[in-house]
Amino acid sequence: MPTAAVMRALALLLMMTASTIAQTSRPLLRWGGDAEGGAPFVEADAADPSVVRGFDVEIAAMIARGLGREPRFVQVTWASIAQSVERGDFEIGLSGIEDRAELRAQHALTIPYFEFREVLAVRASDRDRFRTLADLAGRRVATLGSTKAYDILEREGARTGLVPISYDDDVHPYSDLVGGRVDAVLLDHVIAERSLKRMGGFVIQPEPVAVGHYVGVLARADSALRDSADAILRARMRDGSLEKTFRAWGVWDSTQAAFLRRSASSVATRDSARPAPTPAASSALTYVPALLRAAGITLALSCLAMALAVGLGIAVAAGRVYGPPIVQGALAIYVEVMRGTPVLLQLFVLYYGLSSVVRLPAFIAAVLGLGLNYAAYESEIYRSALEAIPRSQLEAARTLGLSEFQILRLIRGPQALRLALAPMTNDFVALLKDSSLVSVITVVELTKQTAIYATNVGSWVVPGIICAIMYMAMSLPLSRAARRMERRWSAA
Amino acid sequence: MSASLVIRGLEVMRAERAVLRGVDLTVGPGEICALMGLSGSGKSTILRSVAALLGFSAGTITVGDFALRPGPVPRESALKGLRSTVGMVFQAHSLFEHLTALENVTLAPVHAFGWTAERARGVAMELLAELGVAARSGAYPRELSGGEAQRVAIARALAPGPLMLLMDEPTSALDPARRGALGETLRELAGHGRGLLIATHDVEFVEAYATRVAVLSEGVVVEEGLPSAVLNQPSHDATRALLHGPKAPPPAPATPAIRIHGKEH
Numbered sequence: 237m238p239t240a241a242v243m244r245a246l247a248l249l250l251m252m253t254a255s256t257i258a259q260t261s262r263p264l265l266r267w268g269g270d271a272e273g274g275a276p277f278v279e280a281d282a283a284d285p286s287v288v289r290g291f292d293v294e295i296a297a298m299i300a301r302g303l304g305r306e307p308r309f310v311q312v313t314w315a316s317i318a319q320s321v322e323r324g325d326f327e328i329g330l331s332g333i334e335d336r337a338e339l340r341a342q343h344a345l346t347i348p349y350f351e352f353r354e355v356l357a358v359r360a361s362d363r364d365r366f367r368t369l370a371d372l373a374g375r376r377v378a379t380l381g382s383t384k385a386y387d388i389l390e391r392e393g394a395r396t397g398l399v400p401i402s403y404d405d406d407v408h409p410y411s412d413l414v415g416g417r418v419d420a421v422l423l424d425h426v427i428a429e430r431s432l433k434r435m436g437g438f439v440i441q442p443e444p445v446a447v448g449h450y451v452g453v454l455a456r457a458d459s460a461l462r463d464s465a466d467a468i469l470r471a472r473m474r475d476g477s478l479e480k481t482f483r484a485w486g487v488w489d490s491t492q493a494a495f496l497r498r499s500a501s502s503v504a505t506r507d508s509a510r511p512a513p514t515p516a517a518s519s520a521l522t523y524v525p526a527l528l529r530a531a532g533i534t535l536a537l538s539c540l541a542m543a544l545a546v547g548l549g550i551a552v553a554a555g556r557v558y559g560p561p562i563v564q565g566a567l568a569i570y571v572e573v574m575r576g577t578p579v580l581l582q583l584f585v586l587y588y589g590l591s592s593v594v595r596l597p598a599f600i601a602a603v604l605g606l607g608l609n610y611a612a613y614e615s616e617i618y619r620s621a622l623e624a625i626p627r628s629q630l631e632a633a634r635t636l637g638l639s640e641f642q643i644l645r646l647i648r649g650p651q652a653l654r655l656a657l658a659p660m661t662n663d664f665v666a667l668l669k670d671s672s673l674v675s676v677i678t679v680v681e682l683t684k685q686t687a688i689y690a691t692n693v694g695s696w697v698v699p700g701i702i703c704a705i706m707y708m709a710m711s712l713p714l715s716r717a718a719r720r721m722e723r724r725w726s727a728a
Numbered sequence: 729m730s731a732s733l734v735i736r737g738l739e740v741m742r743a744e745r746a747v748l749r750g751v752d753l754t755v756g757p758g759e760i761c762a763l764m765g766l767s768g769s770g771k772s773t774i775l776r777s778v779a780a781l782l783g784f785s786a787g788t789i790t791v792g793d794f795a796l797r798p799g800p801v802p803r804e805s806a807l808k809g810l811r812s813t814v815g816m817v818f819q820a821h822s823l824f825e826h827l828t829a830l831e832n833v834t835l836a837p838v839h840a841f842g843w844t845a846e847r848a849r850g851v852a853m854e855l856l857a858e859l860g861v862a863a864r865s866g867a868y869p870r871e872l873s874g875g876e877a878q879r880v881a882i883a884r885a886l887a888p889g890p891l892m893l894l895m896d897e898p899t900s901a902l903d904p905a906r907r908g909a910l911g912e913t914l915r916e917l918a919g920h921g922r923g924l925l926i927a928t929h930d931v932e933f934v935e936a937y938a939t940r941v942a943v944l945s946e947g948v949v950v951e952e953g954l955p956s957a958v959l960n961q962p963s964h965d966a967t968r969a970l971l972h973g974p975k976a977p978p979p980a981p982a983t984p985a986i987r988i989h990g991k992e993h
Contacts, residue, residue, distance in 0.1 A: 654826065
């Protein structure tokens, strides 16, 4: 047995050495992408998730080959690709990354290699009603957060009252369109056509809202590698390799041919087009109103969820203390299920899982999800507080002719609430922070807004500090108020 | 108005053990009846049965025209007649900690008996004044001394106007001066036609203020009469043990551990 283990360890060591030698003989080009984006961009093999396919995968391979390197895929969340390349997790990010001014200001971008159209998807019945963004004033329009499409919707929203809804993935905008939660989706035509093929139930308006380009993103200091990549991309445009790849993935059309001809012949127009980086201070100021609004949403969401948690928690605790055994059992199961499963999962089930039964608006679902989850914790606090009230007080109340319910309402409950105050405040502060989870169901609260801001400016430092200050500004007065209340009750 | 408390053949079982084994006791209007006995003899059990905090297995308890029958404790809604005629003052005064003295007294009249807040307040202030704690009406229980808290608890029990008052060890937390004041108060209450049933260990207090004493042992009343007679010429071992400590061996093997100065629950 020990010999076998030693042999195995030796074999492993040998393999590792061999692969290191292979690596040194042919250097790696680490490239980052998000396989959650799926085909035709980057799609993981179902059997072996380390194997990826897609046109971005093939472009990465072309660039690596041109550099004499071996491509190595690094999985990274789509919204974090630019941040990740800047901190050196990989050399180049390729995953349907849009050419945006903010990105160009912060990182080194390759020449565009694909032209996409921002297209509007609407339900078939709305085909004639919602032709352009202007028709969607006051309506809910979904898209992916931190994208060009989101910027367009924000601008349109400020002008016409259109309501932009930000998603973390590109599947749910379309399912919510079909389900009626939103009235339109604005996204890349590649994504729109893919969703149309997969689920159907909507139409794509022929007139594009805007045109954009996909680029590779590199660290700002890596402009030499970027220039090499550009040269390779131009060569592949000229020799038809890119066309072949795009054809193979079904994203080739006549506009693409014209674009590639233009892009291949363009030489170094990039630097003249590059805007000067915005100074951090002024950009921080421009983001503060949006962050304040988001903080308002965080606060409103937390207060409503806590109110629900307290109300329901009291009911559950009362049921567990006073109820018949069957009620006690059912409530115990509720508490254990809610405490024993992640709140993220509960939010998903509530918002997406139940959408065929009841289509909750995102904010309501967020309040419900957090409220139902925290109710389980609150109920345990109240239950132990209820049980801490001396029996003799309850008996004295009975001899005075008060009913069970009156005793709970007038004597046991109020005293238990005082005992529960400290742990409750604790939970409220925790809830304030947990409320950031609801961005998965499209509610843009403080953390999500900060992430959008950080993606735009390409740094987490200033946004992180502003965000932290805002959270502290909300939680500190809360703790202080609770301490004051506690002091007043115990000093009286 | 007046009512008598009549207990006949009261039996209480607790975990297969007979705590009360046929208690007969009557407390009439104007009487201060002391219930004596060693710890564990069943004094508190009698009070708790009368207050319908505890069910009993046999016998009857009647207060005026309200009767309790054997079985578990009836629903609170069926006890309204009892609650308005019987008040109880607990050993540890058991005031509601989150309410002021005045609020402790007005709570039941307003919420259980539907009085207006003004009427409840008027009666409560009158009671607190009679008991000498009117000045403390705005204080919270933890701010009151033991004697003050007890008088507030008495006011609370008296507010609904009960004809019968049950008290569990009322002198246990009082110094001698306070004990005397309490005795005078009880005498006054009885003077107004109320009946008082008091569970106590306090021999001096009983001699000074009780009109009658019943000695409980092994779950039955073994001796009953005027305090001067019963306490000066005890006829039963249990009474003697109560007065002088257990010179004789414990009266029965059923209660192996006797704590003379212990408290009952």
